[in-house]
Amino acid sequence: MTDYGIAFADxxxxxxxxxxxxxxxxxxxxxxxxxxxxxxxxxxxxSDQESTPGVQTTLDExxxxxxxxxxxxxxxxxxxxxxxxxxxxxxxxxxxLASDHWEEDSAFVKRAPFLTFLRFVIFAGPTRVPSLxxxxxxxxxASWRNDNTQINAEFMANDKAAVSFIQQVGRSKEAIVWHxxxxxxxxxxQRNGVLDCIL
Amino acid sequence: MTxxxxxxxxxxxRRPPVTEAVLALHFSAPIxxxxxxxxxxxxxxxxxxIEDIIETTAAIKIGTANSVxxxxxxxxxxxxxYNNRIILANERQLSISHLAPYTNWxxxxxxxxxxxxxxxxxxxxxxxxxxxxxYINRIDIPAPVGSVIDMTQYFLxxxxxxxxxxxxxxxxxxxxxxxxxxxxIVSYTINMSGVNPPPLIDHISVxxxxxxxxxxxxPLRDDRVWELAWDLRDRKNAMFxxxxxxxxxxxxx
Numbered sequence: 460m461t462d463y464g465i466a467f468a469d470x471x472x473x474x475x476x477x478x479x480x481x482x483x484x485x486x487x488x489x490x491x492x493x494x495x496x497x498x499x500x501x502x503x504x505x506s507d508q509e510s511t512p513g514v515q516t517t518l519d520e521x522x523x524x525x526x527x528x529x530x531x532x533x534x535x536x537x538x539x540x541x542x543x544x545x546x547x548x549x550x551x552x553x554x555x556l557a558s559d560h561w562e563e564d565s566a567f568v569k570r571a572p573f574l575t576f577l578r579f580v581i582f583a584g585p586t587r588v589p590s591l592x593x594x595x596x597x598x599x600x601a602s603w604r605n606d607n608t609q610i611n612a613e614f615m616a617n618d619k620a621a622v623s624f625i626q627q628v629g630r631s632k633e634a635i636v637w638h639x640x641x642x643x644x645x646x647x648x649q650r651n652g653v654l655d656c657i658l
Numbered sequence: 659m660t661x662x663x664x665x666x667x668x669x670x671x672r673r674p675p676v677t678e679a680v681l682a683l684h685f686s687a688p689i690x691x692x693x694x695x696x697x698x699x700x701x702x703x704x705x706x707x708i709e710d711i712i713e714t715t716a717a718i719k720i721g722t723a724n725s726v727x728x729x730x731x732x733x734x735x736x737x738x739x740y741n742n743r744i745i746l747a748n749e750r751q752l753s754i755s756h757l758a759p760y761t762n763w764x765x766x767x768x769x770x771x772x773x774x775x776x777x778x779x780x781x782x783x784x785x786x787x788x789x790x791x792x793y794i795n796r797i798d799i800p801a802p803v804g805s806v807i808d809m810t811q812y813f814l815x816x817x818x819x820x821x822x823x824x825x826x827x828x829x830x831x832x833x834x835x836x837x838x839x840x841x842x843i844v845s846y847t848i849n850m851s852g853v854n855p856p857p858l859i860d861h862i863s864v865x866x867x868x869x870x871x872x873x874x875x876x877p878l879r880d881d882r883v884w885e886l887a888w889d890l891r892d893r894k895n896a897m898f899x900x901x902x903x904x905x906x907x908x909x910x911x
Contacts, residue, residue, distance in 0.1 A: 501847070501871035502682040502792035505735075505744040505755040523707060527741040534742055536857060537759035538673040538910075539798070545759075574857070582859040618859070642803075642859050 519558050525567045526556045532573055539581045547588045555591060569597030571616035575641055576601060578618060583645035585657035608656045610648070620644055624653055671910035675795040675866075676760035681770045681887065682753035684788035685781075691731055693780040694747050698734040700776060701745070705736035711748055745773060752777055763891050771884065786878050790871035791890050793898065796853065797906060801862045813864070815850060815901040830854050838873065844890065845873050846897055866901060870894040 516524070529552050533545060554560060556568065576599040585603070589612075592600035599614040610624040622644060623636045637647050648654045698708050711733035718725045733748025744755040754770045778784075801807050806827055809816055817831055833850040846868065853863035870890050878886065 501684070501788070501790035501845075502680040502869050503746055503751070503753055504678055504680055504792065504794060505746070505757065520707075527707070527737065530741045531757060534758045535677050535796075538675060539858065542759075578857070578859050 518561065521567070522556045522558055522561070526552055528570055529556075529568050529573055532570065532577060536577055536581060541586075544580075544586075544588055548591070551588075551591045555593060564595070566593045566595055566597050568593050568599060569616070572598040572614045575599070575616065575618050575620065576614040579614065579620065579641040579644060582642060583657070587657055589657070603657045605656045608653045610653060610656050612644075614641070618642065622647070624651075624656075626651075626653065671907075673910050674760045675797050675910055676793055677758045677796045678792075678794040679756045679760055679763075679766055680753055680790075680792040680794075681766050682751055682790045682792075683770065683774060683786045683883070684751050684790070685749075686785040686787045688749035689747075689777075689781045689784055691733075691749070693777075694734050694749075696780055697747060697777045698736055701736055701773075705738050705743070705745060707737035709735040709737075711735050711746065743769070747773075747777065767884065767887055767891075770887075786880070786883050787876065788872050788874075789878075789883065789887055789890055790869060791887070791894055792847075792867065792869040793894060794865065794867045795898065796857075797864045797866060797902075797909065798856070798858050798861045799864070799906075799909065800860065802860050807862055809864075812903055812906045813850075813866075813901060814903060815848065815866075828852070839893075842873050844870055844893055846870050846894075848897070848901070850901075866898070868894055868897050868901075870897065 530549060533540065533548060537545060552568075587603055589601035589603045592602070594600055594613055601612045601614065603610045603612075608624055608626060610622060612620055612622045614620050618641050619639070620641045621636070621638045623634060626633050626635065635651060637644075639647070645654065648657065698705075702708060710731045713730045713732045714727065715730070716725060716727045733746060733751075736745040736747070737743070742757045744757070746753045746755070752770070752773060754766065754773060756766050756769070774786075797812070799807060799812060815833070817828070817833065819828075830852050831850075832852075833848070835848050837846040837848070839845070848869075849865065849867040851865045853865060856863040870893050872886065872890070
């Protein structure tokens with residue numbers, strides 16, 4: 460993953476602190492009210508408590524859980540996504556992970572590749588919603604198409620993606636294949652003149 | 659005081675950083691599991707996913723190989739069909755979580771009021787003794803690969819490090835503090851941490867998790883409960899605003 464840093468000032472005391480706004484533990488210690496052990500949060504967050512499904516998981520329940528995983532992943536990034544984009548994607552996931560359409564060779568959406576897809580979407584900002592699919596190994600598949608080009612992408616774990624597209628060059632069709640980090644994908648599409656296919 | 663009388667000092671943000679908002683009611687006496695079960699079944703049409711909340715305990719007898727473990731059902735977890743509303747109903751607490759995208763406080767308080775009115779039909783002897791609300795915010799700060807962020811530009815809460823560390827950078831951190839107000843009305847639990855890896859490319863992300871709870875375990879009249887909830891909300895908002903800078907606010911607008 461990427462290396463990031465958080466800077467601290469060269470001098471002491473560090474300007475991270477604004478005294479008076481938020482007393483440091485030392486100041487409450489003098490009043491005898493400092494707690495050595497941090498108190499637990501009074502309000503439990505939804506993932507705090509261990510839970511178990513009431514009934515052993517059926518296919519319907521597994522599909523519900525898989526839809527839940529994808530939708531929660533999207534929701535956690537909703538502040539960076541267009542509402543219409545989110546709604547259409549939800550509809551596609553509902554169709555993709557519906558028991559009516561489920562076949563023997565269908566696969567569940569894996570979380571890590573799906574997160575890679577979302578990271579690409581927010582970073583590259585495609586305005587067109589792709590057609591979504593799931594590969595046999597659970598990777599997220601996305602396809603964008605316009606009059607001249609169809610871009611097929613497979614999103615994998617750890618920010619990796621494989622992309623192919625076919626372009627009309629003269630009288631021939633040319634297939635171009637790319638594999639790399641999703642942070643570079645937009646640039647790749649731009650360099651090959653097909654960025655407008657996703658915008 | 660009516661709901662309409664309340665005004666929050668928190669600015670209205672176009673893209674609020676809230677990933678989860680929680681409002682919880684705490685009870686005077688434990689609610690029997692069978693009542694929670696009945697309540698969960700009544701809510702099945704709105705919350706189709708129902709799971710048991712379990713408590714696992716283990717006891718080990720020192721000096722022997724004897725150990726005892728037990729698993730006990732203590733409550734119910736209900737999830738709606740959109741997976742963005744979650745209820746945790748256990749022996750001592752009823753809470754509702756709104757996951758992102760955050761709508762507003764009115765929706766949160768309306769939901770808990772509705773759930774309490776259903777649950778309380780079965781548990782008339784149990785009273786609300788305490789309230790708490792928790793907002794988990796994830797603040798995504800643009801930071802191209804390899805860049806270094808001065809956190810004081812974004813936060814008025816943070817770490818104190820000795821000068822020896824000034825030539826290093828922090829890759830992960832976690833801050834937890836519990837504060838009690840001078841009037842002994844509410845307490846705050848603040849958790850702040852870096853998210854590693856950050857969920858967005860070319861960003862760093864920081865969790866600012868603020869929990870505000872009433873301190874006393876005094877039984878509350880039902881009409882006082884919701885008034886107090888609005889007060890908690892305003893205090894929680896004020897605490898959040900006091901922890902961030904205008905540069906941070908600009909990220910949500």
